[in-house]
Amino acid sequence: MTFTVRPISPAEHLDHVRSQRSVSFLQTPAWAGVKTEWRSESLGWYAGDRLVGTGLVLHRPVPRLGRTLAYLPWGPDIDWAGGLTVWFPPLVSYLRSQGAFAIRIAPPVPTDTWTAAQVKDGIADPDVVRLTDLPGSISSVGAEVTRYLREAGWIPQNPEHGFGAGQPQFTYEIPLRHADGTARSEDDVLRGMNQLWRRNIKKAVKAGVEVTTSAGGEDLKAFHDLYVHTAERDRFTARPLAYFEKMFAALSAEEPGRIALYLARHHGDLVAATIYVRVGAHAWYVYGASSTDKRDVRGSNALQWAMIRDSLAAGCDVYDLRGITPTLAADDPHVGLIQFKVGTGGQAVRYVGEWDLLLRPVLYRAFDLYMRRRGR
Numbered sequence: 001m002t003f004t005v006r007p008i009s010p011a012e013h014l015d016h017v018r019s020q021r022s023v024s025f026l027q028t029p030a031w032a033g034v035k036t037e038w039r040s041e042s043l044g045w046y047a048g049d050r051l052v053g054t055g056l057v058l059h060r061p062v063p064r065l066g067r068t069l070a071y072l073p074w075g076p077d078i079d080w081a082g083g084l085t086v087w088f089p090p091l092v093s094y095l096r097s098q099g100a101f102a103i104r105i106a107p108p109v110p111t112d113t114w115t116a117a118q119v120k121d122g123i124a125d126p127d128v129v130r131l132t133d134l135p136g137s138i139s140s141v142g143a144e145v146t147r148y149l150r151e152a153g154w155i156p157q158n159p160e161h162g163f164g165a166g167q168p169q170f171t172y173e174i175p176l177r178h179a180d181g182t183a184r185s186e187d188d189v190l191r192g193m194n195q196l197w198r199r200n201i202k203k204a205v206k207a208g209v210e211v212t213t214s215a216g217g218e219d220l221k222a223f224h225d226l227y228v229h230t231a232e233r234d235r236f237t238a239r240p241l242a243y244f245e246k247m248f249a250a251l252s253a254e255e256p257g258r259i260a261l262y263l264a265r266h267h268g269d270l271v272a273a274t275i276y277v278r279v280g281a282h283a284w285y286v287y288g289a290s291s292t293d294k295r296d297v298r299g300s301n302a303l304q305w306a307m308i309r310d311s312l313a314a315g316c317d318v319y320d321l322r323g324i325t326p327t328l329a330a331d332d333p334h335v336g337l338i339q340f341k342v343g344t345g346g347q348a349v350r351y352v353g354e355w356d357l358l359l360r361p362v363l364y365r366a367f368d369l370y371m372r373r374r375g376r
Helices: 010-019 029-033 084-097 116-124 140-151 186-192 195-207 218-234 241-254 299-313 335-342 361-373
Strands: 004-008 039-047 050-061 068-072 100-105 110-115 170-175 210-214 259-266 269-279 282-290 318-323 347-351 355-358
Touching: 004 084, 010 029, 010 039, 010 050, 029 039, 029 050, 029 241, 039 084, 050 084, 084 100, 084 140, 100 361, 110 116, 110 140, 116 335, 170 335, 186 299, 195 299, 210 299, 218 241, 218 259, 218 269, 218 282, 241 259, 241 269, 259 299, 269 299, 282 299, 299 318, 355 361
Parallel strands: 068 100, 282 318
Antiparallel strands: 004 039, 039 050, 050 068, 100 355, 110 347, 170 318, 170 347, 210 259, 259 269, 269 282
16 A cells, blocks of 8 residues: 655544544644644555555744754654554655755654553662663554664654653653553542542642633632742743633634643642643643642642543543653652652653654754754
8 A cells, every 4th residue: 555645634634633542732733723833744554545544744844944944743643553664765755855954753642651550669779770670561662663764764852861851751641541442530530549538639639729710811820820830930941821811712612622721729829720722532631730738638639539530521542641750769859750750640651752853964063053052
């Protein structure tokens, strides 16, 4: 079988997304409305006249080079088990013809998974410093995708600590279905959590924490104020309010209920807030913020449980807490992140990660230098 790749309309792209069990929100046509500083296009793979795969491409222009980096975050949406020798050549050929000096992909394909119990044991073992020191469950599809990319000349872009300029290679996820495909119950998910998480959820209820949801609007400003406070406390760079306004506007317009704001208040005080996104059967915890005051009422735990329950009610396959670092060393400042998430049960997942294909190596090196100078 041979495929052709050509541009498709956002409407055609969205119809295909809706036909799938799950597609990353970063591969929906609406995401182009969030990343407005990039030129974007929707592409379709065709077998004859039949649309069989899609991809949102973000073209990042580089000053004075006249060409772009073509980026497909958490994509494309293709049959990754179907043999990449037929899927990739038409993509590369098309993007080369459009002036891309390089292509960057982030396949939504796991390579390894580790259970919560394995991660917990690894944290307790002084001889284990990284997730990859533990024996996990290996995905044959992930191994094959990795082998293909390496042999085809793609270059991995995955930093040692797990977080880079793009998408995290390691995530933490809670499966919401049993191995036989049947849905898990709320009680079953609760039993999978550790004792501290269950106690904190009960503590939030007893303390009178109230969780509400919102489509944005004025509540988004309240979220952003708390998010900036969190960024200052935890020493990360906060995104501007305008970014979140674009996100809510674009994703809400594409599909009602796709994005929601969850707010936890205690006696009228906003103590925690999160942003939740769902596409098909996949739900994500995307951003979070919490107050330094009143941490003992456990607003963050209450919000997570509310989002998990809503994901179960929507028939989701997975609740995705997104990125973690692969460190398990007790003295590493990042280990607290995985400790918080491992308490939910679930599993740590390593993905294939981001890979670059250099179409014009000289321009790629100029781009890399440009990005280093501006701190990516």
